[in-house]
Amino acid sequence: MNIVANNRTVLRVLLAFLCCSSLSCDREGPPRPVNGNGVEHCRIVQVYDGDTIKLDSGETVRLVGIDTPEMHPEPEECATEAFQYTQTMALDRDCYLVYNTSAGDSIDIYGRTLAFVHILPDSLCLNVEIVRAGWSEDWDAFPVRSDYEGMFESAEQEAIAQGRGIWNSILNCE
Numbered sequence: 557m558n559i560v561a562n563n564r565t566v567l568r569v570l571l572a573f574l575c576c577s578s579l580s581c582d583r584e585g586p587p588r589p590v591n592g593n594g595v596e597h598c599r600i601v602q603v604y605d606g607d608t609i610k611l612d613s614g615e616t617v618r619l620v621g622i623d624t625p626e627m628h629p630e631p632e633e634c635a636t637e638a639f640q641y642t643q644t645m646a647l648d649r650d651c652y653l654v655y656n657t658s659a660g661d662s663i664d665i666y667g668r669t670l671a672f673v674h675i676l677p678d679s680l681c682l683n684v685e686i687v688r689a690g691w692s693e694d695w696d697a698f699p700v701r702s703d704y705e706g707m708f709e710s711a712e713q714e715a716i717a718q719g720r721g722i723w724n725s726i727l728n729c730e
Contacts, residue, residue, distance in 0.1 A: 597676065598653070600646045606638030606691055608668065609646055618668040619683045620656045621700045621708050622692035625722070634722050634729040638691035641721075645685060650676040656701055672704060687711040690721020690728065 602610035606624025609617050624642070625635035653671040655662045662670055673682040684704070686692050688711035700708065716723045 596652065597650055600649050600651055600673075603639065603643040603647050606635065606642045606686060609642070609673065611651075616668045617653065617671050617673060618664055618666075619686070620670045620672055621683050621695060621704060622686050623695040623697065624686065624692045634691065634725050637721065637729050638686070641689055641691050642682070642686060646673070646675065646682055651682070652676065654701075656699075672701075681707065684708060684711050688714055688720075690715035690718070690723050693722070 598615075599612040600609050601612050604610065604616075605627040607619045607622050609619070611617060624638035625632035627635045627639055651673050653669070653673060656670045656672070664670055672684075674680065675682055681704070684707045687694055687708055694705075694708040694712040715721060719727065721728050
């Protein structure tokens with residue numbers, strides 16, 4: 557019974573946090589969570605490619621709302637640059653996850669967690685920043701929470717207007 561009560565408390569706190577954070581869709585993302593409020597901080601220990609990371613818990617996370625060029629079996633055009641950008645932004649950084657459960661499943665068919673990854677200390681949403689840098693389009697193969705969709709659309713328009721990443725692969729990719 558205590559586990560159920562604790563899980564409900566954690567869920568309530570997380571839902572309250574998500575509702576409050578969805579009121580602000582600026583570049584900085586939601587306010588930084590405080591340890592002990594039900595939001596777990598973790599560390600990114602590996603970057604597999606531009607849209608998949610591994611946490612210190614062993615959990616593999618597929619970044620929702622993006623689809624960077626593939627690294628395997630052979631790197632696609634701009635795949636190396638997308639991977640390097642994600643690695644620079646994320647590797648060995650503390651973060652917290654916001655799950656995509658309000659729009660769909662939180663686990664994909666490969667067992668990866670589907671989430672928005674917020675890099676600490678400033679809570680930037682890694683998923684959105686990858687789109688803003690031009691390494692992915694706003695991708696909706698997995699349904700995306702409505703409170704993030706506007707951020708993705710804005711980031712994509714900015715990347716297109718500036719000719720960043722995949723939006724000008726001749727200049728931006730090897």
